[in-house]
Amino acid sequence: MTAVEPHAAGGTRDQLVDALAALGSRTAEHGGAPAVRIPVEALEQATQTAASTPDVRLADMFAADGDATVLRLVWADQRDKPGYIVTETEIGGGEYPPLSGIAPAAFVEECEIYEQFGVRPADGKPLNRVMLPPHDGAELPTLGHRPAQPPAEAHAPHLVGGQAFEFPFGPVRQAGVESLYYGLVTSGEEVVDLYLFTWHKHRGVEWRLRGKSMREAIFLAERAEGLSAVAVGWALAAAAEAAAGVTPPPAAARTRAVALELERLYNHAAATAALCQATGLSVGQAAAEIALERLLRVNAAAFGHRYLFGVVEPGGAGRAPDAEVLRRELPGAYDELRRTADALLSTNSFIDRLEACGVLTAEQARRLGLVGPVARATGLATDARRAPVAGGGPYTTTPPNVVTATSGDVFARFQVMLGEAAESAQLISRFLDEGTAAECVPLPGGGGTGLGWAESSRGEALAWVTLDAGGRITRARLRPGSARNWRGFDDACRSRNVFTDIPIIEASFWLTVAGIAR
Amino acid sequence: MPLWFARGLRRGVVTTRYPARSDPSAASLPTPPAFRPRQLTVRAVDQMVAECPGPALSRAAGTLVFDAGACTACGRCARVAPHAVTPSGEFELASTTRPALIKLIPILGEER
Numbered sequence: 001m002t003a004v005e006p007h008a009a010g011g012t013r014d015q016l017v018d019a020l021a022a023l024g025s026r027t028a029e030h031g032g033a034p035a036v037r038i039p040v041e042a043l044e045q046a047t048q049t050a051a052s053t054p055d056v057r058l059a060d061m062f063a064a065d066g067d068a069t070v071l072r073l074v075w076a077d078q079r080d081k082p083g084y085i086v087t088e089t090e091i092g093g094g095e096y097p098p099l100s101g102i103a104p105a106a107f108v109e110e111c112e113i114y115e116q117f118g119v120r121p122a123d124g125k126p127l128n129r130v131m132l133p134p135h136d137g138a139e140l141p142t143l144g145h146r147p148a149q150p151p152a153e154a155h156a157p158h159l160v161g162g163q164a165f166e167f168p169f170g171p172v173r174q175a176g177v178e179s180l181y182y183g184l185v186t187s188g189e190e191v192v193d194l195y196l197f198t199w200h201k202h203r204g205v206e207w208r209l210r211g212k213s214m215r216e217a218i219f220l221a222e223r224a225e226g227l228s229a230v231a232v233g234w235a236l237a238a239a240a241e242a243a244a245g246v247t248p249p250p251a252a253a254r255t256r257a258v259a260l261e262l263e264r265l266y267n268h269a270a271a272t273a274a275l276c277q278a279t280g281l282s283v284g285q286a287a288a289e290i291a292l293e294r295l296l297r298v299n300a301a302a303f304g305h306r307y308l309f310g311v312v313e314p315g316g317a318g319r320a321p322d323a324e325v326l327r328r329e330l331p332g333a334y335d336e337l338r339r340t341a342d343a344l345l346s347t348n349s350f351i352d353r354l355e356a357c358g359v360l361t362a363e364q365a366r367r368l369g370l371v372g373p374v375a376r377a378t379g380l381a382t383d384a385r386r387a388p389v390a391g392g393g394p395y396t397t398t399p400p401n402v403v404t405a406t407s408g409d410v411f412a413r414f415q416v417m418l419g420e421a422a423e424s425a426q427l428i429s430r431f432l433d434e435g436t437a438a439e440c441v442p443l444p445g446g447g448g449t450g451l452g453w454a455e456s457s458r459g460e461a462l463a464w465v466t467l468d469a470g471g472r473i474t475r476a477r478l479r480p481g482s483a484r485n486w487r488g489f490d491d492a493c494r495s496r497n498v499f500t501d502i503p504i505i506e507a508s509f510w511l512t513v514a515g516i517a518r
Numbered sequence: 519m520p521l522w523f524a525r526g527l528r529r530g531v532v533t534t535r536y537p538a539r540s541d542p543s544a545a546s547l548p549t550p551p552a553f554r555p556r557q558l559t560v561r562a563v564d565q566m567v568a569e570c571p572g573p574a575l576s577r578a579a580g581t582l583v584f585d586a587g588a589c590t591a592c593g594r595c596a597r598v599a600p601h602a603v604t605p606s607g608e609f610e611l612a613s614t615t616r617p618a619l620i621k622l623i624p625i626l627g628e629e630r
Contacts, residue, residue, distance in 0.1 A: 219571040
C-alpha cells in the first residue's frame with residue numbers, strides 16, 4: 001500500500017462529492033445517490049478522503065463485469081442530510097490498489113470480489129475464502145472470471161502457540177441453527193481468537209438474479225435472507241425504481257413501511273427469546289416465544305404471510321395490510337413482548353450475563369462499517385430510514401427516533417432492540433392513520449442503474465441493480481445487514497470473553513448466515 | 519417417569535390427538551392452490567406456468583402437473599386465473615414418497 005496523506009472532506013455530503021469529483025469526474029446519479037468516476041490511480045486517495053471523513057463509512061464494495069471489471073464503492077454519509085455516494089472505478093488488469101488497509105470494512109469484499117471476478121488487491125496479501133466452497137470445482141458458476149489461484153483454503157494463516165489450541169465447532173450445530181463453522185482459538189476458557197466459515201450454504205443468489213425480470217427477482221431477493229424479506233425486497237425494488245426513475249405511490253410506500261416495522265418487531269422478539277435461551281432462562285425464553293408467535297400470527301392475519309413475503313413488489317406493494325386487524329391485535333402482541341422484557345430487566349441473573357459481554361467500541365463499529373442495533377449500541381446513530389429515497393418516502397413525513405446506547409455490550413444491544421420495538425409499534429399506528437394500499441406503478445423499459453436501501457432489523461440492507469433495455473437484470477448486488485455485521489462478531493467475541501459468552505453474543509447480533517452466504 | 523409411563527400404558531393414551539383442537543390462526547396461513555379442472559383451459563394453464571416463480575407448475579398435453587413439494591403458496595397462479603384456482607386450505611402436506619406430492623389435474627375447460 002502506498003502512503004496517502006489523510007485529506008478529509010468538509011462538513012456536507014456535497015462537499016465530499018466535490019472532493020471526490022476533484023480526483024475524477026461526476027456521472028449520473030443513481031436515484032438520489034451521487035456517483036463519481038474515479039480513475040484507478042486515484043482510487044486509494046479517494047478511499048482515504050471518504051474514509052477519513054467523520055460520520056462517513058464504507059457501506060459496500062462490489063464489482064461488475066463488462067468490457068472491463070468495474071469496482072463500485074458505496075459510502076454512507078450519516079451527517080445532517082444522510083445519504084449515499086457511489087464511486088466507480090474501471091480495473092484494467094487483474095489487480096487494483098489495496099483498500100482494506102485504509103478502510104478495514106473493505107476486506108470481506110476484497111475476498112469476495114477475488115472469488116467472483118478474479119481481480120485482487122495489488123499487495124499480495126492472503127485473501128480468505130468467504131463464499132465459494134473449497135471443493136467447488138470449475139462447474140460452480142461465478143459472476144466473472146475465476147481467480148487464477150484459489151483463495152486461501154480456510155483463512156488467513158495465524159499462529160496458535162503456547163497453551164492455546166484451536167477448537168472446531170460446526171458447521172452442523174444444534175437443531176434449527178444455520179450452518180456456520182467457528183474456528184475458536186482458546187486457552188481453555190478464554191476466547192483468544194475466532195474465525196468463521198460462512199460458505200457452507202452459498203446459493204449464488206446474485207448469479208441467479210441475472211436475466212430475471214424485477215418481479216422474478218423480488219421473489220428470490222425475499223428468500224436471500226428470509227428473516228429480512230421485506231427489507232431486502234424493498235432495497236432491491238427501490239434500486240430498480242431508482243434505475244427506472246419512478247416513485248412508488250405514497251400509500252404503497254407506507255404499506256412497505258408497516259411491513260418493515262412488523263418485521264423489526266418479530267425479529268427483536270426472536271432475538272429476546274434467543275438471548276434467554278443463551279443465558280439458560282427457559283421460562284423467559286418461553287415467554288418471549290409466546291410474544292414472537294403472537295406477532296407472527298398478527299403478520300399472517302394482516303398480510304397473509306407470517307414472514308411477510310409478497311408484500312413488496314417492484315413499483316409499490318402487492319398486498320395491503322388489514323388495518324382493522326393490526327389495530328386490534330398488534331397492541332396485545334406487543335404488550336406480551338413488553339411484559340416479558342420488563343421481567344427480564346428485573347432479573348439480575350439475566351442482566352449479569354449481558355453486561356460487559358461482547359463489547360464493541362464506536363471506533364471498531366465505524367472502521368468495520370457495522371450497522372443496525374450492533375452499531376447503534378456503540379453510540380453511532382446510523383439508520384437507513386433517515387436517508388430519504390426518491391420522492392421522500394414514508395419516513396420523511398413520519399421520521400423514526402433513532403435509539404442508541406453507549407456501552408457497546410450485549411446489554412446495550414438488548415436495550416436498543418427494546419427501544420426500537422416500542423418505536424416500531426408507534427410508527428405502524430401512524431402509518432395506518434396516514435393510509436396504506438396495495439398499488440404499483442409500472443417500471444418503464446429503457447435500462448439504467450440504481451441503488452436502493454432499507455433499514456432491516458439487523459441494520460441497513462443495500463441493493464444495486466443494472467437493468468437492460470428490456471427491464472431484465474444484468475447485475476444485481478444484494479447486501480443484507482448480516483453481510484455487514486458478521487465481520488464485527490469475532491471482534492466482539494475476542495473482547496475479554498469466555499466460551500459460554502459466544503451464544504449470548506451471537507443472539508445479541510441476531511444475524512443470519514443466509515444473509516452473507518447468499 | 520415410570521409412573522407416567524405406566525399411567526399412559528394403563529389408559530392407552532401416550533399423547534394427545536393431533537391436533538388437540540383446531541387452531542383458528544391457521545385460516546390466515548397461505549396454502550397451496552386447489553384447481554378446478556372444468557375451469558382450467560390451456561391458455562389459463564400456460565399463464566399460470568409463466569407466472570409461477572418456481573418449478574411447481576407445468577403442462578403436459580392435456581394435463582396440469584402440480585408439484586406441491588415445489589410450491590411456496592405465493593398465490594400468483596390464483597391472481598392470473600382466479601376463476602380456476604382457490605387456496606386449498608391444506609398445509610400439512612407430508613408424504614412418505616416424493617411422487618405423492620405431484621398431482622396431475624386434467625384440463626377440462628373450453629377456451630372462450
